[in-house]
Amino acid sequence: MHEPTAADAPETMIACENLVRIYQTGSVEVQALQGLDLVVGRGEMIAVVGASGSGKSTLLSILAGIDAPTAGRARVGRWDLLGMSRADRVRYRRHTVGFVRQQTSSNLVPYLTAHQMVDLPMTAARTPARTRRRRATELLEALGVGGCADRRPGQLSGGQQMRVAIAVALANRPQVLLADEPTGELDTATSAEVFDALHDVNRRFGVTVVIVTHDPEVSGRVERTVAIRDGRTSSEVLRRTAEAADGGTHVIAEEYAVMDRAGRVQVPRDYREALALTRRVRLTLEADRVEIRPDAGSDA
Numbered sequence: 001m002h003e004p005t006a007a008d009a010p011e012t013m014i015a016c017e018n019l020v021r022i023y024q025t026g027s028v029e030v031q032a033l034q035g036l037d038l039v040v041g042r043g044e045m046i047a048v049v050g051a052s053g054s055g056k057s058t059l060l061s062i063l064a065g066i067d068a069p070t071a072g073r074a075r076v077g078r079w080d081l082l083g084m085s086r087a088d089r090v091r092y093r094r095h096t097v098g099f100v101r102q103q104t105s106s107n108l109v110p111y112l113t114a115h116q117m118v119d120l121p122m123t124a125a126r127t128p129a130r131t132r133r134r135r136a137t138e139l140l141e142a143l144g145v146g147g148c149a150d151r152r153p154g155q156l157s158g159g160q161q162m163r164v165a166i167a168v169a170l171a172n173r174p175q176v177l178l179a180d181e182p183t184g185e186l187d188t189a190t191s192a193e194v195f196d197a198l199h200d201v202n203r204r205f206g207v208t209v210v211i212v213t214h215d216p217e218v219s220g221r222v223e224r225t226v227a228i229r230d231g232r233t234s235s236e237v238l239r240r241t242a243e244a245a246d247g248g249t250h251v252i253a254e255e256y257a258v259m260d261r262a263g264r265v266q267v268p269r270d271y272r273e274a275l276a277l278t279r280r281v282r283l284t285l286e287a288d289r290v291e292i293r294p295d296a297g298s299d300a
């Protein structure tokens with residue numbers, strides 16, 4: 001039986017525990033996710049960062065219901081992503097998550113107008129025509145592209161295309177919006193606009209937002225950034241605004257290591273090297289901390 005944890009709390013929107021995804025190509029096995037832990041609260045907006053190949057897109061595809069995990073736990077809202085039937089998966093993808101891909105053009109249909117594209121997922125969900133019209137107009141307005149409703153993708157700038165893609169992803173009122181490198185192809189000023197649009201829909205619609213990004217401008221502007229290394233969550237940076245002595249405000253960023261349910265924590269390589277920490281270390285419990293010291297008896 002599974003003991004209830006913070007991951008099971010109703011205010012938790014996404015809970016991944018010991019998530020594993022193994023890709024098999026011929027005789028070669030790639031462990032894209034190797035026991036990843038992640039908890040995202042309802043209405044939170046987080047960034048996921050990590051080197052190329054660390055497993056970010058795999059995580060997002062699993063959360064989007066496009067790919068299925070090999071093992072572990074993954075829950076989004078009331079859905080268990082490991083035990084879903086094909087029909088549930090269709091329902092989940094249609095109603096619970098919205099997904100924005102990196103290539104702006106791959107989110108859009110070249111021969112449809114912005115309004116028609118936002119309408120499409122609602123038609124698939126059998127939403128009445130009047131509601132569809134109102135919702136499409138409201139979403140395009142909310143994303144600052146109300147004036148582009150009758151334009152096709154070829155008549156939109158990169159930033160406008162991305163905003164329309166976000167509107168399409170939000171059409172069926174998903175609880176979670178997933179964005180894979182949404183600013184990857186955009187210049188700095190346009191990236192900032194797209195980030196502002198994501199931030200705005202997060203606040204306005206209460207949608208939980210997960211952004212995979214290489215862009216420090218994006219990861220530096222969310223309250224929590226989760227770093228993935230080798231298919232595992234390695235650290236988190238939390239940011240908060242504090243008041244300075246002169247009355248102004250500044251952002252304080254603090255880095256945390258992530259501990260899994262079994263109590264495992266990864267000690268950063270530079271810490272290990274600085275104190276020659278190798279296979280065996282000494283742990284001591286102090287009143288307010290746990291100390292890790294080199295093994296005095298080892299050769300190191």
Ligand SMILES: Nc1ncnc2c1ncn2[C@@H]1O[C@H](COP(=O)(O)OP(=O)(O)OP(=O)(O)O)[C@@H](O)[C@H]1O
Nearest residue numbers: 023025030032050051052053054055056057058059
């Ligand atoms: N469909 C697949 N078949 C085989 N291997 C795959 C597949 N998809 C991903 N991988 C492998 O899994 C690992 C993680 O890939 P993933 O795309 O999730 O990383 P990423 O962090 O998103 O990288 P990037 O920042 O370059 O997009 C890589 O080694 C990749 O080659």
